[in-house]
Amino acid sequence: MTVNHHLDEATLFAFGAGTLQFSLTVLVKAHLELCPKCRCAAVAASEIGGVLLGEQDELAVGVESKAAVMERIGTATLHRLPVRTVRREDEMPNVLRSLLKDANFDSLKWKKAGPGLAVIKLQKSDEEPGFFGLLRIEPGRKMPDHGHGGTELTLVLQGAYEDAMGHFGRGDIADLDESDIHTPVVTGDVACICLVANDAPTRFQSWPARLVQRFIGI
Amino acid sequence: MNEARLTNLIKLVAQNLDREAFGELFDALAPRVKGTLRKRGLDREAAEDVMQDVLLSIWIKAGLFDPARGSLMGWVYTITRNASIDRARRQKPSVSLDLIEWEPADQSESSEDRVLRLSANENLKSAMTLVPADQLVIIRMAFEQDLSQSEIASRLKLPLGTVKSRMRLAYARMRKCIEENQ
Numbered sequence A: 001m002t003v004n005h006h007l008d009e010a011t012l013f014a015f016g017a018g019t020l021q022f023s024l025t026v027l028v029k030a031h032l033e034l035c036p037k038c039r040c041a042a043v044a045a046s047e048i049g050g051v052l053l054g055e056q057d058e059l060a061v062g063v064e065s066k067a068a069v070m071e072r073i074g075t076a077t078l079h080r081l082p083v084r085t086v087r088r089e090d091e092m093p094n095v096l097r098s099l100l101k102d103a104n105f106d107s108l109k110w111k112k113a114g115p116g117l118a119v120i121k122l123q124k125s126d127e128e129p130g131f132f133g134l135l136r137i138e139p140g141r142k143m144p145d146h147g148h149g150g151t152e153l154t155l156v157l158q159g160a161y162e163d164a165m166g167h168f169g170r171g172d173i174a175d176l177d178e179s180d181i182h183t184p185v186v187t188g189d190v191a192c193i194c195l196v197a198n199d200a201p202t203r204f205q206s207w208p209a210r211l212v213q214r215f216i217g218i
Numbered sequence B: 001m002n003e004a005r006l007t008n009l010i011k012l013v014a015q016n017l018d019r020e021a022f023g024e025l026f027d028a029l030a031p032r033v034k035g036t037l038r039k040r041g042l043d044r045e046a047a048e049d050v051m052q053d054v055l056l057s058i059w060i061k062a063g064l065f066d067p068a069r070g071s072l073m074g075w076v077y078t079i080t081r082n083a084s085i086d087r088a089r090r091q092k093p094s095v096s097l098d099l100i101e102w103e104p105a106d107q108s109e110s111s112e113d114r115v116l117r118l119s120a121n122e123n124l125k126s127a128m129t130l131v132p133a134d135q136l137v138i139i140r141m142a143f144e145q146d147l148s149q150s151e152i153a154s155r156l157k158l159p160l161g162t163v164k165s166r167m168r169l170a171y172a173r174m175r176k177c178i179e180e181n182q
């Protein structure tokens, strides 16, 4: 698997600072599991935070606080092995698997949302805006033209699609701005499964949300 | 305390579960971690709580830290950031964001994809002083005050696109500096 479409550096910057909303953070994490290049770039973003941490004002920490931590380390279970990155071609990123509590796309409860389109909505955090979920689009299907209100991330997990920006296969991420409009068409002979999150405010219903609304009336 | 000393301490913690070394790390890191959390908007009590969790995580994950992947301060920052995000989320979907992005690179990766190697972030510190003021203000708003791109845009009365492009510029400068230091 070669990843050709990566995260925008402004998105990596915001991810590094920890200011992306939950759904977008999950998208970034899922891409990082599939993409060594962006993993490396994410470390660079953390280094900025590291420099600022080093310059930070030091606030007094009480002796009882240190004693409490020293006591807790006595019973803590150590992590010795890193979280394994995704290796197999059909594997689901860990971050998504832990959200879905399932490792297999086929056994998920897909909701039909129109001809050739099925959706699974994922739980968002707090009141954050936008759509967050999985889309499964059948081969040859075309999504309607759409723009959206803010940042939108689309990560391909299975199959492929094409739009004006090129060919997107497994691991590729489309990191789109509010001004971008795209018309993805699914290519190849398997359904394309994408993880999608955006931060479109509700007054600009995001396109996946609008589709879902139209077909199943959520 | 310098990066080399800190890195040596974390190694002692990882290899020997050295409590004394950890105590020294605690003294060096805890006050700054707490300062960072306060700046990100946590109240005194929450900052104290989360700081303790962060330090405990450092003990637990010491064996995962790899100095060839990045600096200790960057790693500690990542743990602090994740802990503060988890704390801030009131309605928590059942997933921790603390899946590590510091994992060692795969053997099969091509050389240009290989990990960044930096011995210390000294160069980065000096690079930061060369960042133009309009970018630096955005770095601080995001990394220290935990403001999103759109929050920064509205505070600075700038279009979102301008904020994003300044982030790209600031990020590219830092990245270049890290790569030159490899």
Ligand SMILES: [Zn+2]
Pocket: A003, A005, A006, A007, A031, A035, A037, A038, A039
């Ligand atoms: Zn990437």
